[in-house]
Amino acid sequence: MAGIRCTALRKVFASSRGPKVVLEGVNLEVRSGEFVAVLGPSGCGKSTLLNILSGLERDYEGRVSFPGFAGRGEPVLGYVFQEPRLLPWMTVRQNIHFALEATPSPEAGARVRNWLERVGLADYYDYYPNQLSVGMQHRVSLARALILDPQVLLLDEPFSSLDEITAMSMRGEVLELWKEQRGTVLLVTHNPLEAVYLADRVLIMAANPGRIVAELDLTGRLPRPRDPEDRRLWELSRETVRLLSPHLRLGSAAGG
Amino acid sequence: METLPARAQPRATGELSRSLGLRLLSLLSIVLAWLLLSWLMGRTVVPGPLETVAFLVREHERGQLWLHVGITLWRVMVAFTITMALGVLIGVAVGASRTLDRLLEAWVVTGLAVPRILPLVVCYLLIGLNDTAAIVGLVIILVPQVVVQMREGIRAIDLKLVEMARALRRPRGQIWRQVVLPQLAPYLLGTARGALSLSWKMVVFAELLGRTSGVGYQINFYFQMFEMRGILAYGLAMTLVLAAVDLTMLALGERAFRWRRPVERVV
Numbered sequence: 001m002a003g004i005r006c007t008a009l010r011k012v013f014a015s016s017r018g019p020k021v022v023l024e025g026v027n028l029e030v031r032s033g034e035f036v037a038v039l040g041p042s043g044c045g046k047s048t049l050l051n052i053l054s055g056l057e058r059d060y061e062g063r064v065s066f067p068g069f070a071g072r073g074e075p076v077l078g079y080v081f082q083e084p085r086l087l088p089w090m091t092v093r094q095n096i097h098f099a100l101e102a103t104p105s106p107e108a109g110a111r112v113r114n115w116l117e118r119v120g121l122a123d124y125y126d127y128y129p130n131q132l133s134v135g136m137q138h139r140v141s142l143a144r145a146l147i148l149d150p151q152v153l154l155l156d157e158p159f160s161s162l163d164e165i166t167a168m169s170m171r172g173e174v175l176e177l178w179k180e181q182r183g184t185v186l187l188v189t190h191n192p193l194e195a196v197y198l199a200d201r202v203l204i205m206a207a208n209p210g211r212i213v214a215e216l217d218l219t220g221r222l223p224r225p226r227d228p229e230d231r232r233l234w235e236l237s238r239e240t241v242r243l244l245s246p247h248l249r250l251g252s253a254a255g256g
Numbered sequence: 257m258e259t260l261p262a263r264a265q266p267r268a269t270g271e272l273s274r275s276l277g278l279r280l281l282s283l284l285s286i287v288l289a290w291l292l293l294s295w296l297m298g299r300t301v302v303p304g305p306l307e308t309v310a311f312l313v314r315e316h317e318r319g320q321l322w323l324h325v326g327i328t329l330w331r332v333m334v335a336f337t338i339t340m341a342l343g344v345l346i347g348v349a350v351g352a353s354r355t356l357d358r359l360l361e362a363w364v365v366t367g368l369a370v371p372r373i374l375p376l377v378v379c380y381l382l383i384g385l386n387d388t389a390a391i392v393g394l395v396i397i398l399v400p401q402v403v404v405q406m407r408e409g410i411r412a413i414d415l416k417l418v419e420m421a422r423a424l425r426r427p428r429g430q431i432w433r434q435v436v437l438p439q440l441a442p443y444l445l446g447t448a449r450g451a452l453s454l455s456w457k458m459v460v461f462a463e464l465l466g467r468t469s470g471v472g473y474q475i476n477f478y479f480q481m482f483e484m485r486g487i488l489a490y491g492l493a494m495t496l497v498l499a500a501v502d503l504t505m506l507a508l509g510e511r512a513f514r515w516r517r518p519v520e521r522v523v
Binding site: 079083085089128144 | 416417419420421422423424425426427429430433434435438513515
């Protein structure tokens with residue numbers, strides 16, 4: 001098992017208008033097996049944070065570690081992107097297999113079949129991504145990340161491009177799969193309702209520069225399993241917005 | 257007895273025969289245009305298709321046809337192979353590095369702008385009237401074209417897919433083979449078809465200018481003899497061979513890129 005710990009993260013991007021601080025003094029701790037959501041407006045550096053954690057972004061200040069991880073190197077990471085990012089020239093089966101190895105083996109084939117069933121795509125194994133609906137493509141991308149049996153799963157707004165009905169069913173599926181695997185999950189989202197429905201804790205992030213400004217612990221307040229129609233979800237999501245609003249600078253009126 | 261309505265026929269078969277029919281019609285229109293031209297100009301000035309084919313058969317019986325077509329084809333393939341190897345290598349490099357792109361920009365622009373016959377003439381003068389000079393000249397003519405197309409191919413690569421593969425910790429070899437190459441493949445095929453077609457056209461020039469064998473030489477020979485049948489016969493033979501090669505490449509491409517065909521969504 002492995003948790004996530006970030007200490008004093010700072011990330012500066014070079015731009016034509018000079019350096020831009022995207023993340024400033026970000027400290028966060030996710031316990032092993034915990035589901036944490038980072039909630040913030042667009043452009044607050046949420047995806048940059050995930051890119052740093054996943055190792056895609058290596059140029060930053062501060063420290064990232066995975067406490068509780070006993071093996072060598074780094075824990076197994078799964079990453080689900082905002083768009084499915086499937087390889088269009090590969091079938092569904094090949095796309096999931098891609099995460100495991102370069103050349104197929106019978107043992108991996110059985111694992112792929114198992115995951116195809118778990119995400120309800122067993123009948124679509126030889127379809128190409130452009131033959132599937134967006135929701136199905138997202139399920140393939142989820143299976144591709146989960147087949148690795150990740151100790152840490154990073155979710156970058158994976159439901160934001162879906163219609164609400166599909167997103168709702170996908171959220172349920174993610175929770176089911178998490179219950180089985182019990183890995184550590186860090187979800188970034190700009191949807192307050194989604195954050196409180198899925199997470200044990202919600203970290204609230206403000207922009208310019210991106211930093212964590214508040215935290216909402218739901219463990220005692222919203223027991224699992226949760227009902228997406230639960231009225232308390234609405235109240236808690238409003239609470240996250242209230243925590244974020246003093247840090248929002250909308251236009252010149254708010255900024256002045 | 258009941259007959260099936262036309263609409264009950266499988267749509268795919270109907271489309272296939274329709275597309276085949278259109279292609280045959282296109283081919284037939286070329287033959288008709290040729291016949292018409294021959295009829296208008298007179299058969300001694302522009303021999304018709306039948307006379308040209310008869311001349312081809314005679315050349316074949318004399319053992320001349322495949323000798324010259326073979327040597328031209330060999331030159332085309334050598335020039336094409338060297339061009340693709342060099343062009344793809346340089347194209348990928350300049351596509352990946354802005355610095356290299358700027359460093360080689362003047363070379364590429366000059367290569368594209370220079371009259372195509374010039375490198376051939378210069379190579380014949382510098383190296384001599386031999387195959388080495390012809391091949392070097394051809395490669396100089398063809399490489400800039402390939403470089404430009406491959407550079408565009410590299411720039412069109414979807415980096416988000418590469419990022420996905422890196423996030424899943426896929427080895428570099430797998431990323432190149434399964435993520436980068438499939439994206440480059442359509443550019444590679446397009447470039448190869450273009451380079452093959454241009455190399456055949458330029459080889460004929462090279463042979464006409466300074467070789468004593470090959471289709472270009474034969475065309476020049478029959479030009480000196482005012483024998484239009486010979487000119488058309490060798491042109492036809494080479495066109496047929498290259499068209500067959502091109503169609504094979506196209507068919508292979510259609511097989512390899514079947515995932516790009518527009519399809520109906522399942523849901």
